[in-house]
Amino acid sequence: MFRPDGSGPSDRSASADAPSPETGAETRAETAPQPEPETDADGTPLAPSELRAWKGFLAASHLLEQEIERQLKADGELSHADFEILVTLREADDRRLRMTELARRAMVSKSRLTYQVTQLEQRxxxxxxxxxxxRRAVWAQLTAEGEERLARVRPGHRGVVRRHMIGFLSPEELDVLGTALTRVADNLRGTER
Incomplete structure (x- = not known):
């Protein structure tokens, strides 16, 4: 386990740090290389508040993703990636998009999308x-069966999101979180204003 400041293990006992009473030598725990705190490219460590935000984001997103995956598998034998493609098609005009546009909107590579759509098409x-x-373009279209599967999993999906995020945070926290994460996404897309 790492300390909140990222400086190293927090569960070491005092005896592990003390010299051996028989030899006076340092113990392995003391001489073992310690993990470096998260640093910038120039070697500057992240401030405690920065590290807390980063690690909190990673933990929350990972754990929420696990809950969403579990629910989608149980309710509709879908992965989260499958669900996102079906939702993206559901929200499109005529329930269809060109594959290149679907890849852009679903934020996946074209090769990954081709694989996923093939799997969804087989089902x-x-x-x-x-x-x-x-002639070069191909449409991906949501089928009636795809619509039915979405209808089956959406209530559970909303429930997971509400139970583990939306319903857990205050309206003010949701506003700050939404603004902050949208800025991060816009920056990564190169569209931040």
């Missing part, structure tokens, strides 16, 4: 059709 949840105006 009857998505259908691919050629674009009549561009």
């Amino acid at each position: 009857g949840l998505v259908r691919r059709t050629p674009c009549p105006t561009d």
